[in-house]
Amino acid sequence: MSDSMIDQDQLPKPHAAKRFVLACLALSALPLFYLLFDLLSFRNDVSSWLAMRLVGASLLLDEQKLYVDFWDWSQPVVYDLLQGLLWLRSALEKVGIIVFADNLAHIAVWLLVVLSLCLTAALTYQVLLRCDERERSVASQDAAAALLPSQIQDASLALLFSTALASLILRFDFGDLPHLLVLALAPWIFLRWLVYRGLFCQNPLALAIGSLAGLSAALDLPFLGVFITVEVVLAADAVLGGQPLAALGKRLWRPEMLGFFIVLLLCLLRLTLLEPVVSNAYWHWTMPLRWLNYQVYDPALYSSESSPDRRDILYGLALASALTFFLQRKNSFFLPPFVLAWSGFLIYMVERQGLSRDLSLTVFGTTLIASLTFLLLGRTLRGLFLSKGEKQSLAVVRLGQAVIVFVAAAVVALTAYSLGCDRDRLYVFRVGRGQxxxxxxxxxxxxxxxxxxxxxxxxxxxxxxxxxxxxxxxxxxxxxxxxxxxxxxxxxxxxxxxxxxxxxxxxxxxxxxxxxxxxxxxxxxxxxxxxxxxxxxxxxxxxxxxxxxxxxxxxxxxxxxxxxxxxxxxxxxxxxxxxx
Structure with a gap:
């Protein structure tokens, strides 16, 4: 998307890195701002889980006790965050700004999407600046750490666009806990992938990304397992790629890990501050019941048409897995979204509800793999049309950028059309009064x-x-x-x-x-x-x-x-x- 993409081996200069990041953000703005338009146009399309927790948070503000006066198995930190949102709503009402709780929640989560994109963009900019001849010569001592700037650019562009697009695809589960996990994982997997290849960012940015990841890991029981799985797979890939085991310690003792564990520890310490009656209900009632849900078989859930038919997502997962198998050697960033996609499928199987919300990670992972495949295909086609050693003209670069923008706009338009069709089919079905x-x-x-x-x-x-x-x-x-x-x-x-x-x-x-x-x-x-x-x-x-x-x-x-x-x-x- 910038002039630095003219030559794959050309090291990006500061101005080129800045233009590239701004171009990626501009492309991501297509799904991002259509998402905002959809949120404001269809305000009643609120995730049922988000709406339920907003009701619970309002009960907490009325001095009722979680698990004792009302019950939901969500973690206390979830309700702490929602209470903060409702306090903000009360403050706005005092100055004459009236806003519904669900609409305020949508705006807050949309801003979280923006934050996730900004963290990824800042990370991209810093890494591209560090990718100079001196640091590449040091990093090249480790075969697994060698990355071309073009590989970083493709990973960043695909990640930024896919984060915004996946949020649009997940419109009806927007703001639910799995969606929040997606937003935290986007910059996290990029950072950890770079770290295992010897590329680092500044400590404040790493702390911010790690803190956001640690908070998301505390939102629900399976989420911490996703982070552990990603880390284990990236470490195993690094070892299989030739990195010595001694180098893994340096990869783990990083600022983002410090931020992750500090925030996660604070969330765990939060449990010690619960009132005795609430603490007893949490540890002896709610958590055992949460684990029990993974074990109890309910035959009603497996009867015909008893859960949504999401074979489309599962077919996409199979295709994404095949693409990862064949293309990972071209760009090792195929591996993190592959892990996320299968982690989402595992959560889907463990929860045993069959709902689309449990496949949010799978949607994000397959979307990211599809974006990476498209960019890699574009680079391959470019190489076929150019003779060896020939430089691209500016016209060829602009043509490639125009194709990317056109395809991105078409994908956003198709996603918007699909959302509209979902709403229309529901309206027609409701008119028929359901048999x-x-x-x-x-x-x-x-x-x-x-x-x-x-x-x-x-x-x-x-x-x-x-x-x-x-x-x-x-x-x-x-x-x-x-x-x-x-x-x-x-x-x-x-x-x-x-x-x-x-x-x-x-x-x-x-x-x-x-x-x-x-x-x-x-x-x-x-x-x-x-x-x-x-x-x-x-x-x-x-x-x-x-x-x-x-x-x-x-x-x-x-x-x-x-x-x-x-x-x-x-x-x-x-x-x-x-x-x-």
Missing amino acids: GYEDLLSVYDKNTVWQKPVLVLCDYPAAAYPALLSLSAERRGYLLWARPLRLLVWLKAHAVLVPPLKDFYDYMLGRLRADIGSGDANLIVVQSALGDALERSGLAVELEDKYVRGEPCRYVSRNEQPREYFGTNDFERYLRRLTP
Whole structure:
């Protein structure tokens, strides 16, 4: 994208490095600013998981206790960050700026995308400046550390564009925890790849990248494993490439590692500051249940059409793997996105939900591999048209840049068109009322009053959020989502409910009985698949006593983005009995 690309062996000068970085950022602005336009145009397209956690953060501001007064298995640091966002919203309201919580969250995450791009761009600029004859002669003592400037340029350009494009592709899961992990991993994998090849950046930048990575690793249990896997694979690749084992120690004792472990340690220390009752609920209830979720088999999730069909992503993963196998020798940066893509697939298999959100890393990895392949193909074609030793003319360079811009714009346009088609298909399907069943969102509209309580028991958040957040209906009930009800009832039925989880089971049932028995909720909606759990727990009797069963309804969806589900989308509604 700059004049420094005229000759692969030409070492970039400061002005050329600056022009290259600015050109990469300009190309990344195509998906970045269309993403902002889409966020502002379709404000109700909020990730259900993000919306649910925003509701939980608002409860914390009302001095309720996580895991005790309401339940979600997210880490405390997640709610700390969201509370900060809601405090900012309150501060803006005091100066007359009114903004909805979900819209503010979208803007904040979009700024995180910008931050991720800026960190990667700054890293590229510093590394290209350090890539002079003196440092290359030192680095070339290690065969594995030899990198051409063109390889760094291709890796940087592909990474910057893919980070912004993947955020657009993940539009319906924008701001969810896997997406935040993608934003932190983008500069991290680039930095660690360069470090293992003997190229370093300034310490403040490395600390910033490492700190962001450490924070993201603490957001959810599987995330730390992704960083460990990336590090192990890069180290193994360096050793297989000829680097001595003694050199690996220098690669590990770097400022970015210091920032990573300091922030990760602070997040762990945060757990020691929990109130005793919250700490007990976290360690004895929530974390065992989180691990239990990886072990309990639910046959309902494996029936026909019980989860979204994402064979498109899996086919892309297979193709990306084949490309990595054949092209890695051309540019070793193919390896990090390959690891991320398969890490995302492993998370998808472990979570056993079948939702697109669990494949966010796979989407990012395959997008990055596709971008690298395109750039490598362009360089190969250029070499075919030029005789050996012949220099490119400025016209040829400009033509190559124009092709890159055209292809990038076309990819962004196709992605935008795909998002529009997803929305249109959902609208057409909802008009058909889902085979005669009333849409669950219509049930909310008809039976809820502003800030009146609603109780929803469902195994996935999408049936309740962001609908309840948009309606400003007061969420009633202990469970933000009803995964514990299904898991604990299953354990009790199979006589494997250990004492700490039995305490949680009794506590949860007591809270749910109080929620139902109070009769405060105008509407109670229960996922049909939880009917057996309600019967076994005795909650069905309480429900029938206080409420009148209405007509069945359905979370109307083709089981595609933007409205996905797993298990079943059938629901029962219960209306409060009118007192004489």
